[in-house]
Amino acid sequence: MFSSVSKAFQEVVPINFFKSKLLHQSGFYLLGQTLQKAVSFLLLPVWTIYLTPSEYGYMGILTAYSNIVHILLMFGIYAAVTRHYFDFKNNHEAQCRYVSSNFIFLATVSGIVLAILALFGRPFWEQATGSGIPFRPYVILMLISCYGGLLYRLPYSLFQAQQKVPKCITFDLGGFFLSTTLSLIMVVGWKMGIFGMLLGGCIAQVLIALVITGFLLKEWFVPRLEWRHISSTLAFGLPIVPHLLSGWALAFVDRVMLARMVPMAEVGRYTLGYTLGMVMLMIVSSINEAYQPYYYNLMTSSSNPQPKILRIVSYYLAGLGLIALIGSIFAGELVALLTPEKYHSSARYTPPILLGYFVVGLYYFVSSPIFYHKKTHLLPIITGIAALLNITLNYLLIPKFGAIAAAWNSLACYAVMLVIYYVVAQRQHSFPYPFWRAVLLLAFLLAAILIAGSVSLFTPAAWILKSAMVCVYVAFAYLLFIKPSRSASTVSQDWPIQ
Numbered sequence: 427m428f429s430s431v432s433k434a435f436q437e438v439v440p441i442n443f444f445k446s447k448l449l450h451q452s453g454f455y456l457l458g459q460t461l462q463k464a465v466s467f468l469l470l471p472v473w474t475i476y477l478t479p480s481e482y483g484y485m486g487i488l489t490a491y492s493n494i495v496h497i498l499l500m501f502g503i504y505a506a507v508t509r510h511y512f513d514f515k516n517n518h519e520a521q522c523r524y525v526s527s528n529f530i531f532l533a534t535v536s537g538i539v540l541a542i543l544a545l546f547g548r549p550f551w552e553q554a555t556g557s558g559i560p561f562r563p564y565v566i567l568m569l570i571s572c573y574g575g576l577l578y579r580l581p582y583s584l585f586q587a588q589q590k591v592p593k594c595i596t597f598d599l600g601g602f603f604l605s606t607t608l609s610l611i612m613v614v615g616w617k618m619g620i621f622g623m624l625l626g627g628c629i630a631q632v633l634i635a636l637v638i639t640g641f642l643l644k645e646w647f648v649p650r651l652e653w654r655h656i657s658s659t660l661a662f663g664l665p666i667v668p669h670l671l672s673g674w675a676l677a678f679v680d681r682v683m684l685a686r687m688v689p690m691a692e693v694g695r696y697t698l699g700y701t702l703g704m705v706m707l708m709i710v711s712s713i714n715e716a717y718q719p720y721y722y723n724l725m726t727s728s729s730n731p732q733p734k735i736l737r738i739v740s741y742y743l744a745g746l747g748l749i750a751l752i753g754s755i756f757a758g759e760l761v762a763l764l765t766p767e768k769y770h771s772s773a774r775y776t777p778p779i780l781l782g783y784f785v786v787g788l789y790y791f792v793s794s795p796i797f798y799h800k801k802t803h804l805l806p807i808i809t810g811i812a813a814l815l816n817i818t819l820n821y822l823l824i825p826k827f828g829a830i831a832a833a834w835n836s837l838a839c840y841a842v843m844l845v846i847y848y849v850v851a852q853r854q855h856s857f858p859y860p861f862w863r864a865v866l867l868l869a870f871l872l873a874a875i876l877i878a879g880s881v882s883l884f885t886p887a888a889w890i891l892k893s894a895m896v897c898v899y900v901a902f903a904y905l906l907f908i909k910p911s912r913s914a915s916t917v918s919q920d921w922p923i924q
Contacts, residue, residue, distance in 0.1 A: 457595070458594075458595035458598050458712075461599060462599070462602045462708075465602075465603075465606060466701075469606070470698075470765055471765060472610070472613075472614060473623075474698070474764075474765045474766055474769050475766065476613050476614060476617075476619070477619065477620060477623070478691070478694070479690070479691035479692070479693075479694030479695055479768060479769065480691050480693075480694055481620040481694065482693075482695075482697050482698060483681075483685070483690040483691065483692075483693035483694035483697060484559055484564070484620055484690075484694075485620065485623070485697065486693055486694065486696070486697030486700070487559060487681055487682065487685055488559065488564060488565070488568050488624070489681075490678035490679070490681050490682055491555075491565075491568065492568050492572055492575075493674055493678055494671065494678070495540075495543075495568075495569070496572055496575055496576065496579075497667060497670040497671055497674055498667065498671070499535070499540070499572070499576055500532070500536075500576055500579060500663075500667075501532070501535075501659075501660060501663050501664060501667060502659075502660075502662065502663025502664055502665070502666035502670070502802075503528050503531075503532055503659055503663050504579045504580055504582075504583040504663075505583075505662070505666050505802075506528075506658075506659040506660075506663040507528065507580060507584055507587065508583050508586060508587045508718065508719065509662060509722065509800070510524065510658065510662070511587035511588070512587070512722055512723070512726065521646070522646050522647070522648050523648055523650055523652055523655060524652075524655045524659075525580075525584060525642070525646045525647075526647050526648045526650060526651070527651050527653075527655040527656050528580065528655060529580055529642060529647070530651050531651070532576060532577075532580055533577060536573060537573060540569050540570075540572060540573050544566055544570075547565070547569075548561040548565075551565055558690075563621065563624075563625075564620070564621070564624060567624045567627075567628045568624070570628050570631075571624075571627060571631045571632070573632075574628075574632040574634070574635035574636075575631055577635040577636075577639050578597075578601075578631070578634060578639075580642070581638045581639060581641060581646075582594060582597065582638060584646070586718075586719060587719055589719055591716070594715075597634060597637070597638050600634055600637075601630055601631065601633075604629075604630040604633065604634065605626055605627045605629075605630035605631070606626075607626075608625075608626030608627075609622060609623045609626035609627060610626075612625055612626050613626075662800060662802055663802075665802040665803045665805060666802050666805055667806075668805075668806030668809075668810060669805030669806040669808075669809045669810075670809075671806075672806060672809035672810040672812065672813035673809055673813070674813075675813035675814075675816060675817060676812055676813050676816050676836060676839055676843070677836070679816065679817055679820070680696075680816075680820055680832035680835070680836060681693060681696065681697065681700075683817075683821070683824060683832070684824065684829055684832060687824050687825060688824070688828060688829055692828075693829070695769055695771055695772040695775070696775050696829045696832070696833075698761075698765070698769055699757075699772035699773060699774065699775030699779065699833070700775060700776075700779050702753075702757065702760065702761070702772070702773075702779075703775070703777075703778075703779025703780045703782070703783065705749075705753060705780070706746070706749065706750060706753065706779075706780045706783035706786075706787070707783040707786065709746065709749060709787070710746065710783060710784070710787030713742065714787075714790040717738075717790070717791070718790075718797070721735070721798065722798060725798055732857065732858075735791075736857075736858065736859075736860075739859060739860065740860065740907040740908065741907070741908070742787070742791070743788070743860070743863075743864055743867060743903075743906075743907050744903040744904070744906070744907040744908055746784055747784065747867050747870075747871060747899065747903055748896070748899060748900065750781055750784045750871055751871055751874055751896060751899050752896060753776070753777075753780050754776065754777035754781065754871070754874070754875045754878070755777075755874060755875065755878035755892045755895060755896075756892065757773045757774075757777055758770075758773040758774075758883045759883055760773070761773035761776070762883060762884075774830060774833075775830065775833045777875045777879075778836065778837045779836065779837075781837050781871060781872070782833075782836045782837040782840045784871075785837065785840040785841050785843075785844050785868070786840055788844055788864060789840070789843060789844050791859070792847050792848045792851050792859065793851055794851075795851045795855035796847070796850065796851055796854055799854050804850055808846045808847055808850060809843060811846065812840070812842050812843035812846070813839070815838075815839050815842060816835055816839040819831070819835040819838070819839070820832055820835055823835060841868075848861060860906075860907065860910075863906045863907065863910075866906065867902075867903065867906060867907075870899065870902060874895045874899070877891070877895070878892055878895065
C-alpha cells in the first residue's frame, strides 16, 4: 500500500524536484518571508487593537510615499549590480572596484537629496499630499528609514547575486524582528501609537543597514570611484526607474488616490486587506529572488535551457494557483478570526489583490529575457501603459464603486501588463510558455472567488463548497500543467538539479 502511494506521489512530484538548487534557494527565501508574515499575522489582533483604522491608513500612505522615494534614489543600481556581477565573475578585483564605485555614489547622492527633503520639504509635502499626516515627526522618520533602506539594498543585492541565501535571510529576519520588538515596546508598552511604530521601524532599519554596510566595506570596498562603472550601472539602471515608478503606481497609487476620495478609516481597512493579499507577493518575490540569478547563470552556461525553465513554470503555476485559491476563498474567515469587528470588511479587498500578485509572479518569468538581453529601455513603456490605465480606472471608478474598485483595477492592470510583456519578450527570446493554460487557470480562480463570496462564513455549506473547490482545482491544475509537463520529457532530462 505504502509503495503504491509513494509511486503515485512521484508520478506527480518527481523526486529530483526536491534536489533542485533553485527550489532550495527559493525555499530559504520563502521561509524567511513566511516567518515574517506569520509573526505579522499573529500580531494583527495587537495592531488592530492599539491602532485605529485611520492610523492604519496613515501607515498605508506613508509606505506608498516611502516606496516612491526609494525607487527614485536607488537609480536602479540594485538591479544593475545583480546583472553586472556576472560580467565580472572571473575578476574579483574588478568586482570590488565596480561595487565600491556604485556604493560611494549611492550613499553620497541619496544622502544629500534626503537631507534637503528633511530640511526644506514640509511645504511641498503639505501641498502635494493633502493627507493631513504631520511632516514632523512622521515624514522625517520615513525619510531616515528610506536612507537606511537604500544603504541596505545594494549589499543585499550583491549577496543575492552570489547566491548567499542564508546571509540574505539572516539580515532580513534580523531587521524584521528588531523592528517588530521595538514597535511592540513603543506601541503596546509605552502607548505611543503610530509614532511608536514608525520610530521602531526607523531605528531597526538604520541599525541593520549599518551592519550590512559593514560587511560590504570589509569584503568589497576599495577607496576608488570609477565613473565608467557608475555610467554603465546608470545606463542599465536608470531606464528601470520609470519602470519601477510605473510599478509603484500599480501597487501604491490606489492608497494615495483613496486618501482623497474615501474616509481615512476605509483607507485603513483597505490597507489591512491589501496586507493580507501581499502574502502572494511575498511568495512570488521569494521565488524570483532565487530565480533571476539562476536564470542568468543558466542562460550563460546551458546550451538548451528551455526544458528546465518550462518545467519550473508549470509547477510554479499549479502551486501558486492553489495558494491564491485557498487565500481568496477563506479570506473572510481569516479576517474575522484575527481582527476586531471594525476591520472585518477588509476581507473583500484580499481576493483581487491575491490574484493580482499571482499575475505579477507570471510577469517575473515572462520578462526575464528583457533583463537578460539588457533591453531595459522597454520596461518603462510597458509598465507605464499599465500604470496610466490604473490611474485612469481608479479616477473613474472609485467615486462610483468605492475602494473595492481599486483592488479589482489593480488585478486588471497587472493582467494587461503581463500580456504586453509576453508579446514583447517573445520577440527577444521566443519561448513556449503555457500562456492559454494560465488564462484558463486564472478564469477558474475568478469563478471560484465569485461563487465563494456568495455563501455565509462559518457554515457547513460554506466549508463543503470551499473544500470541493480546492479538490476540483487540484485535479484541474494537474491536467493543465503537471501531466503535460511530465509527458513532454523525462525527469532526469528536464528538472534542474544543479
